[in-house]
Amino acid sequence: MTTTDPTVPVAAVPADIVPSDVTASRASLDVAIRADLDAAIASLSAGESRWAKMTIPARITLLGSVHAAVAATADEWVDAAVRAKNLDPDSAYVGEEWISGPYVVLSSLLALQHTLGAIASGKSPLADTKLGSAPGGRVSVPVLPANPYEALLLHGFSAEVWMKPGTTESTVRASAGLGARTPTETDGVGLVLGAGNITSIPPLDVLYELVAHNRVALLKLNPVMNRMLAPYTAAFKPLIDLGLLRIVTGAGDVGGYLVNHPGISHVHITGSAVTHDVIVWGTGAGAASRKAAGTPLLTKPITSELGGVAPIIVLPGAWSKADLRYQAEHVVTQRLHNGGYNCIAGQIVVLSAQWPQREAFLAELRSALARTPDRAPWYPGSDERVGQARSSYPGAEKFGASGGRLLVDIHADDDAATLLTTEYFSPVLGVIELPGTGQAFLDTAVETVNRDFVGTLGANILGLPSTITQLGTGFENALARLDYGTIAVNTWTALGFLTPGAPWGAFPGHTLDHVQSGIGVVHNSLLLADTEKTIARGPFRPFPRSALHGEFALFPKPPWFVTARSAKKTGRLLAEFAAAPSWFKMPAIFISAFRA
Template sequence: MNEQNLSLQEVLRGLQSRRAAWAAMPAPRRVALLRECLAQTRHVAQAWVDAACEARGLDPRGPLGGEEWLSGPYVLMRHLRLLAECGEGKYASLPARLLEGRTVAQVFPRTPIERMLWQGFRGEVVLAEGASPERGQAWHRIGGPGRLALVLGAGNITSIAACDALHMLFAENSVVLVKLNPLLDSLQPVFEQALAPLVREGFLAFCRGGAREAEELALDMAVEAVHLTGSRSTFQSLVWGPEAEAGSSGVPRLQVPITAELGCVTPVLVVPGTWTEADLAYQARHVASMVYHNSGFDCASAQVLLTDRTWPQRAAFLNCLRRELTSLPVRPAWYPGAVSRHAELAGQYPQAEFLGASSERGVPWTLVPDIPLEEGQPGLTREAFCGLLFEAPVQAGGVLPFLDHAVTAANQKVWGNLSCVLLVDPRTARQHARDLESAIYRLEYGCVGVNVWTGVAFGLPELPWGAAPGNTLADVRSGLGFVHNVHGFENVQKGVLRGPFRTFHTPPWFARHRNLPHLGQALCELEVAPDWPTAFRVLAETLRGGLPPGVPGGR
């Protein structure tokens, strides 16, 4: 056994010895640790962003540095604050309604400040049919032996591993070892400082390593649960063995509970309606931003546009989208395999349109229009993870046929069931309200965004994040179980985040935001000090981001 393995064994033994202490820790002490971690994360936030940008070849003071503020320290800080407030009993009562036998709980926005900053947005947790709105409070359950969980972190979004660790600690009552993805090795000191109170007391540890170390740790007798954020192939190898084929059955070699988030070919359903020129421009920027964010290395990146072939404005919308993608600068293709995946997938479609300039550091944004909506199509069944967008038109002929055919296609012909987006203009939404609600709940996805990218839902830990229930070890699709869900709802079916069709300012997840680093810093401050002076600072930084397309003066 080499020196690193000996060291990891010592870490595992140390965590084992703290299981009972964590399980017995009362809620007030856990809240105090969360508050300490929040202060620590604020202290290291700039170092976190600097390290992430250096690893990806970005300017931390430029617009793309703002992305790292929002998807890194901000997401973790929001988790920490909300977990602490839940532990203090602040959200003991949440509004809920019954819809077709399901309980739907509204979890966002909850405060006057949030309602001001998120006008027109609403986040809901949908429970399984017949389930009661009881909320599990696993981290309030004192006693028991506790357990040791292994978190195998993702390499694309820097907050994922830390937030997954919080979930295992507070929702699953486990002490945690986090094995970082090698792409984030340089951030290990930052994570250890941000969560130093938990690390110091022996409830949390971080380590480095590749696939071999991940396998050895997962199969170690000390590990009693595993959570993975990664790819299907990694999951398959871990559970069934490196030689196993997809869809294996029989006895898995991994004999402990495993949860996982494994990505998705994310569909965007464009409901036909009568859109103005401003609507077309705004939603084209919206969709392009779903591709542009993080160079396309997101499990929620838009990959398939489901349109109505007979929609009179289909061509106009695609032309607006082409202009948007052409105008966006190429970003570094820093995630392993991006260039080869892009070449392989785009090469299978002669109609692929390479938009904008390419460079040695990146691949061009690529639109592939009019692909057949057939099972087995590579654009529908392989996660691109590299800035490729496919359009698959549905032969519908109206709103109701489109909703019926597009929902069926998304459920049956597009791989994965993590998240999807539905774009619908207000007039069409009013005219077809009942059918629209039915479509939202028929979509077999763990998260549905209505007029808002589901990457935003990922950053709101009030909502659950994970694949739709029903997947199995043998047919895992986008994964097993939910994380986030800070309110502790049980029997979760999905999260739904609704937003306005258009906003009066440029949303922070849109490309070309003019003030993203300053807005990201202000939002982090709001998590530490959720008061009105800080909220007005956030509002001011938001307005400095510029006007969206379709608004006079917008760009």
């Protein structure tokens, strides 16, 4: 185990499975490690008092200092991520690390400062926001674009948050701010069990603990991300210096000790439902009986973001050859971004059996899977999970130099159950078909993914603008019936992850004994209460084809596409922009993006 002192040696770190047996966890830990952990929690308890006394203007200043430290550490941050993921430093894939690392954290820090600024002036964070409406009497809150910079940088993209049905406009405005509205009412020390795949997730979770819930944070890194200890320590030094954050590393025994520590008031985990259940219910024969009886081992509240099997619903229409190729790259991006190790990775393409272009689209999918640059598997257990998919579906097609990418095309006589209920967390892409066209197909798709797919984190819909226009209110009502935390229309749900104002998490209503994609949300820089889902929308075609077909969108191929050749430079430029926004930086970003 190490604390925020990088000179302390890191313990050996096997798989990060967290035991919930308190006695076993204590007995398996070295006395010195337990003492270090106890000291870290004690220092955070003192920091909680400091946080309670800190005014909102002082918190804004502190977040500004963190923003500056993250900007100064960005190169070190990305270098560590590249090493952790065994990436070629010259690869275009490095752009993923810039965008899903420093860029999104810097953007979120700016957004949180803006929200706290409104609260400091005695206003709601939504005081100057025009709210809208969504099906079912829902109130909608626009979150993208949030400022003129975003309106140009992400031209053609938008996002809005749909509040839970029955929530009124006045309630939405009055409740925005969460814990920041009562800064002296702190809530102890929160344990954040960090994700092992995307480097912005642990810091964003920590920031949400601090600002939204008034909890100081102990961040335990996933062993896969131990290389991030040094850059995180430098980037978040302003929080560490005030005793508001401690960072530790270690294996499952450290996690087990911490989740059961009396000094921890709350647990937040990003990971799998399996690990969540081990924490909550324990292991072995006793776990099932405790779950059945509703008597969890964990006696403190827990929130979670746990992934799932994300659908990509493709609306049938008359697509051009260029449309088929571009959207095939879009689908492959949703599966292969970060090597396939994303909780929001698109896993199953849902096609109409009556779509005349079904085979043409599948041909383009195969081509995109074949030509996307190879990268070595880096997340533990990836080869085994791909092997399990091959065993379940022997007819799966192999792509890539090592055959590590799979395409599983499910036909009418095949059993799709395993594909629909297993989050492979690896480069496995499935295809299923459903009957119908138009509204009938969309309604069947919504019913199917709600009922049969595991998880509710995100769903994607791709379709011609003319098709969506023709569906009209039927399309919007279908969005309302989709039980997912983020729904992306002609973009990827990852856009919701990158949007600071968008809440990120599962569809609300899950419970400890049926956790699905988790409980609660993070990010949410407007600090909205009672959110239901985020709807993100993008252009069906990149510029200039978008303009030629009547879409008002000036955005080229997105830099997060796995086929974007200039992604490394564009990602760095975006992070530099978020470090110090300026109109003068825009031309370089667009020039690089258009070279994708």
